[in-house]
Each structure stands twice: as C-alpha cells, then as structure tokens.
Amino acid sequence: MNTLLSATQGFVGRQTRVSLGMYVFLVLLLCNLLWKWWIRRRDNPKGFPFPPGPKRLPVVGNMFDFARENESAAYLGMAQKYGDLVFLSALGVNVLIVNDFQTANELFEKRSANYSDRHESPMINDLMGWHWSFGHMRYGERWKNHRKMFHRQFQQSVAPIHRPVQLRSAHELLRLIQEEPQDLINHLRHNAASVIMGVVYGIDVSPKDDRYISVAEIALDGMARAANPGAFMVDIIPSLKYVPSWMPGAGFQSKARFWRNAVMEMRDAPFKKVLKSLSSGTAKQCFVTNLVTDLEHKENKDEEMEQIRNCAGLAYAAGAESSVSSLSSFFLAMLLYPDVLRKAREELDRVIGRGRLPDFTDRDTLPYITAIAKETLRTILHDPGNFPDPMRFNPERFMNKPDGQQFSPNDPLSTAFGYGRRICPGRFVAEGQLWITVASILAAFDINPGRDRNGNTVKPEAKFSSGMICHPLPFGYSITPRDEIAKKLIEQTLLIDA
Ligand code: HEM
Secondary structure (H helix, E strand, C coil): CHHHHHHHHHHHHHHHHHHHHHHHHHHHHHHHHHHHHHHHHHHCCCCCCCCCCCCCECCCECHHHCCCCCHHHHHHHHHHHHCCEEEEEECCEEEEEECCHHHHHHHHHHCCCCCCCCCCCHHHHHHCCHHHCCCCCCCCHHHHHHHHHHHHHHCCCCHHHHHHHHHHHHHHHHHHHHHCHHHHHHHHHHHHHHHHHHHHHCCCCCCCCCHHHHHHHHHHHHHHHHCCCCCCHHHCCHHHHHCCCCCCCCHHHHHHHHHHHHHHHHHHHHHHHHHHHHHCCCCCCCHHHHHHHHHCCCCCHHHHHHHHHHHHHHHHHHHHHHHHHHHHHHHHHHHHCHHHHHHHHHHHHHHHCCCCCCCHHHHHHCHHHHHHHHHHHHCCCCCCCCCCCCCCCCHHHHCCCCCCCCCCCCCHHHHHHCCHHHCCCCHHHHHHHHHHHHHHHHHHEEEEECECCCCCECCCCCCECCCCCCCECCCCEEEEECCHHHHHHHHHHHHHCC
16 A cells, blocks of 8 residues: 555655646747747848758758768758858757858958857756867857967967977877877877877877867767767757756756767866976976966966966867878878879978988978878868869969968868868877878878678778768778888987987
8 A cells, every 4th residue: 555655645746846847848848939039130130031941840940950970071962052151050050051151251351250159058158067168168258368378379470389399299109109009099089199298288198098089079979979069958048057957858957968078078187287287396397387377477377377277178179080081081082092192202202211210301302291181171172163073182273372471361271270260279280290200100000991701802991980070981991101211210219319
C-alpha cells in the first residue's frame, strides 16, 4: 500500500514538475516573441524587405535551409539562385550570407562601423562562460581595449619576435613525423599548440596527453557544438538560461556546466603558471610576461591584468584549429598535386642546397614556397571572379605578385582571415608559422599516397568536414625522409634547438 502511495506521489510530483516546466516554457516563449517583435519594429520601423532567400516556413522559418554539411557548395547554390546576398531567418535568428569578395569588402570594410558586431549566444557566452573572450564580445569599448592589447603583440611589425618559437616547433614537428609518421594529425595539433602556448605563455607542451591541451580541446568541442544554428533552444529563447538544471528539458544546463569548467581551466591554469614562474624568476619571455612586466607603471592594474589573462586565454582557442586545418590541407594538396611538390623541392635545393634546413631568412629567396603557403590559405576561398578555377591547387596564381602588402583589405586572400575591424589579429603569426612549417616539411620529406592491403596506391580524395572550421576528411599517405641527408638534418635539429 505504502509502495503504491509513494509511487503515485512520485508520479503526481513528476506530472506537476512537467506541467510547471511546460508553463514556464510557454511564458518565456511568449515574452521572447514579443521582445523580438519589438526589436524588429525598432530596427526596421519602415518595414524594408530583407534581401532574397529561400521561402520561409511558418514558425521555423529557414531552419531546414541552413547547410549542415558541404556548406560552401550549398551556399554557392543559393548565391546562384538568389544573388550575392542571401537572407535566412529561423526562430528569430537572422543570417545574411555574403557570397563574394567585393560585396563583403563593401559591407565589412567600408561600412565596418555598422558591421563589426557579434551575435551574443546565451549558451556560449553566458552558460558556457565565454563572455571574457573578445572573439565573442559585442562591438564596443570592452572589445576594443582587448583587441588593442592583443594586436600590440601580434601585429605585422612585432610578429617576427615569435619566429624562434615557430622555428623550434617546426623542427620538433619534423622529428615527431620521422618517429611516428602514422600519427600525422596529432603531430599537427601538437605543433599548433606548442607555437601558441610557447608564444603566449612560454610553456612547453608535451606531445601526448598534455593537460592544457586536452582541457582546451573539451572547451573548443563545446563551442563548436553550440555554434551550430538551432543546436540549443536557449539560443532561440534566451530567458531559458534562468531555468534551473533540475527542470525537465534543462539538460543543456549540465552540458554547459561541464564545458564551462573546461573553458575556465583553459583560461586560468596556464596564466597562473606564468605568474608563479614570474615571481620565482623562472618565466620565459612571452606575450604574458611582456604585458605583465609593463603593468608596473600603470594605475588600473587589476583591470589590465584581467585583460591580459583574457587575451592570452583566447589565443589557443582562436588559432589552433585553423592552423591544424591549414596544414592538413597542405599535406592533402601535396598528395593530389605531386608536380607542385617537385617544383618546390627544385626551388629549395637550388636556393639553399642540402646542407641545412630552411629558416625565416630564406623567405625572400623562396617565392614558390611562399606561393604554396598562400595557396594553402586560399583553398577555402572559391570565388572564381578572384580565383579562376578555384578547385585547383595552383600556387602559380601568387607568383610574380608583391609579397609585402599581404592581407591588406584589398587583397582577396585576406578573406581567409575575415574582414574589417574583426579581421584575425593573429594572421601575421599564423602565416609565418604556415610558411616555416611548409618550407621545413618540403625540404625534409617525401609525401606519397598511401597503399591498400594489397599494396596498391590509394588515390586520396579532396573531401572536407563541415562545421565552423573545415578539415580534410581522413586520407591515406606515406611520409618518409627524402634520403639519408634529410634524416641527418632532422636529427641535428635536436642539438641546434637545445
Ligand atoms: C591559418 C590560421 C588562421 C586562420 C585561417 C584564422 C582565421 C580567422 C578568422 C576567419 C577569424 C574571424 C574574423 C571575422 O570575424 O571576420 C579569426 C578571428 C580571430 N583570430 Fe584567427 N585565424 C588563424 C590563426 C590565428 C592565430 C594563430 C591566432 C592567435 C595567435 C588567431 C587569433 C584570432 C582572434 C583573437 C580572433 C578574434 C578577433 C575578433 O573577434 O576581434 N587566429 N581568425
């Protein structure tokens, strides 16, 4: 009897909680719709039409028109149908797809005062705790102050001070590939991490199971999942963020808490470590030590200290994935275009010979290597107006073009790094890293297609994942040192960099 009673009470209790949850949800949904209606009236009082786009369904709008895979082909298809500006709207989230360089330049560069804001995601910014990251901040004073600080340490004139770390990391990558060629993608991850953690915190990361890196990967995984439009209802109805985690349907709260812990550890742990080694006099010179040492003469120390921590904490999150994606695209391109590899090899042997590996001082004399690094960045840009035959990996398109004014707003290649006031502030460091890694790899290794079980060559395919940052899908390969000379040069890097 007692058991039946308590089971009934449990059932009634659950029912009450479910209907309470439903009731709260409906009230919040109504408030949200009213709020969005008011915003629309305020921002567009004359009711001007939006640019063209696929027809919207009742309630869900264009929810099913957002590309979940092969985004570039899907949006190119829409551009061919609707024009260079395509408008999508789903559940109050409006998205404008800009399909060509000139229009993007017109909006984000020439009218950057209007188009430099960021959409604030309640899931990412508030619940998962990315509010400190200036990559996620709304346009305004707080963003400007952070960005200025970051820019000071990574701008074109300062970027060369990071080259010793980049060169050492490129050499370490050669050694790792020589030891375990089958683990290429992990080595590329380690390479991106060791450059950024070295430049920003002066910290060496280990090639396997590094705590800083695994925590950051969890944080980034959460962000990538939450960035998918419609992935979490709280982004459509922001007031849901106040719903407690015990409410039915509020599972997003516990997911957010899990990711938030990683986000905070990613931001705080390496920063604390540098401060500790600064006070014990063992810190290596880096982004954080440069800025913290400078603080001594300033008044608003606490605020600046927080800003330094925030800027440093963002570098890995903002830069690592893109760097890995670029380098794995480079490897894929070398498999698909062996002629490019041969030509690069010919340039390297002719200009620097076989007695040493390349370094940054060789840049001006290796135009074909520079063109390969640029073409690697270009592969994500498919606008045939600026890049004829865009699906072909063709470094020649950058030969005999000046190398000095790179990534200026009127350089279509700068699009790989975004636009206007939000353009990637790490681009000079990123490009330098790509250049030295590409040059070192080409000087040291043969890169060939993989073989199947019967020993037959498997021709790789140029297929990419979808999402915020696209990576080549896994491909077979064989990477071996070119010859005994290359092997020796790779081994010697251990002594040179010690
Ligand atoms: C090949 C490598 C890289 C690529 C392709 C890349 C690309 C981009 C793109 C497309 C954006 C968005 C720009 C926009 O909103 O218009 C961005 C933002 C950003 N990137 Fe990079 N990036 C790379 C490497 C790096 C590195 C190494 C760092 C740090 C050292 C970095 C730091 C940032 C930051 C902090 C932002 C946010 C800027 C803001 O919102 O004001 N990136 N990047």
